[in-house]
Amino acid sequence: MRLASIDLGSNALTVTILEQKYGKIHLIKEWVKFIRLGQSLKIGGQLHPHAKMRCLEALRSLSKKINDYSVDKILAVGTAALRNANDGEKFIETIEKECGISFKILSGEKEAELTFKAITHEFGYIGKSFFMIDIGGGSTELVKGDKVKIKSRISLNVGTVSFSEKYFKHDPPDSKDQNSAIKELDKMFSPLSLEKPTSLIIGVAGTITTLKAVELKMDNYDPSRVHGKQLTLNSIIALSDYLLSLSSQERAKLKGLPHERADIIPMGALILQTILRKIHHQRIVISDHGLRWGMIYRWMTENL
Structure with a gap:
């Protein structure tokens, strides 16, 4: 089928x-x-x-x-x-x-649930509990749970497109742009300061897979070199600083970065490092299989 x-x-x-x-x-x-x-x-x-x-x-x-x-x-x-x-x-x-x-x-909650379904299916063999980070263009979904059930989930209207349009008024973003964005992100993700998950941290969606592709300087995107691999907080911070120093036109020339993401990837890096700082984690495991795979797994469970 x-x-x-x-x-x-x-x-x-x-x-x-x-x-x-x-x-x-x-x-x-x-x-x-x-x-x-x-x-x-x-x-x-x-x-x-x-x-x-x-x-x-x-x-x-x-x-x-x-x-x-x-x-x-x-x-x-x-x-x-x-x-x-x-x-x-x-x-x-x-x-x-x-x-x-x-x-x-x-709904944001259903989106998070289906994406988490893919995570538990893909990584159930290496972890018992998971904390999932899904950064999209218009929202960010955060889910904590295990292979049996979701224990908590948050959907925030924090996205790479919406926040880039709102806070990055210059290209490249100047210090005022960056400070305004960082201040708002710190506020939006402040509830996570109470979170100290001991679970496996999984990152999904285009922002995170693209950051890994840029780190690897990939000529052509190869999911096998990204799926299941890791990004450290130090590398995310270094990538963020570098991307913020470049104009969109300069970023578009980087290997691993589709030119259509060139204007929003710095915000994605800022969002990701903010989350990792809040939950006191130094690295994430990357999944190339997110919402679309979760939809398939759920359909198979219910229909086959």
Whole structure:
């Protein structure tokens, strides 16, 4: 059986085609389109017309590619941008009408739950309990739990796109920009100061995988060199300082960094180091398998 899993986020639209065979999952194909759906979006506001146009154009193209792979089931969800916009539900109706794909908008809690499902499935053999960090374009999800149940979860409206637009007024960000962002991040993540998880710290999503790719200076992204590998707090701080010293144009030339992430990756690095400082941890394990894989694992559990 072939399944297509689609994640429509605030920055990227990602499609993963997986095949279930003899009880195992195999990756067949994956596409990423940087559509920046969360462009200029405020909570309760409307999606930007240009962002919607980019999204529809990308989905029209990808729906044809999905059909070429003869998938049996499509699982499609939208996250922070769609749930924060007051026209999110209306837009997914437009998507279904024009592209033939039915989307469901996830709550922050459900997004965290499904991503955590992937984490426990992928890393259950090396850890009994987990603390998951999922930094997206419009929100950050933090989950603590074990293979049996989630013990706590937090979804915050702190994202690489939204916070970059709000706090980084210069390119590269000047000291005032950086200090304003750091002050707000410190405030937003202050509840984590009470957390001292002894569990395995897992980082998922594009910010964290991209930081590792930049550290490795990868010419072409290779998930096998990222998935299951580690990033230390010291390396994250060093990467953050370096990225903040460069303009977006200069960052776009770095190996391992897609040019579409060049303007938001410094904020992602700041968010990640803030979280690790708050929970007093020096390293994280990286997962390339996040929400889309969690959706597949959940569907298999309920339907096979």
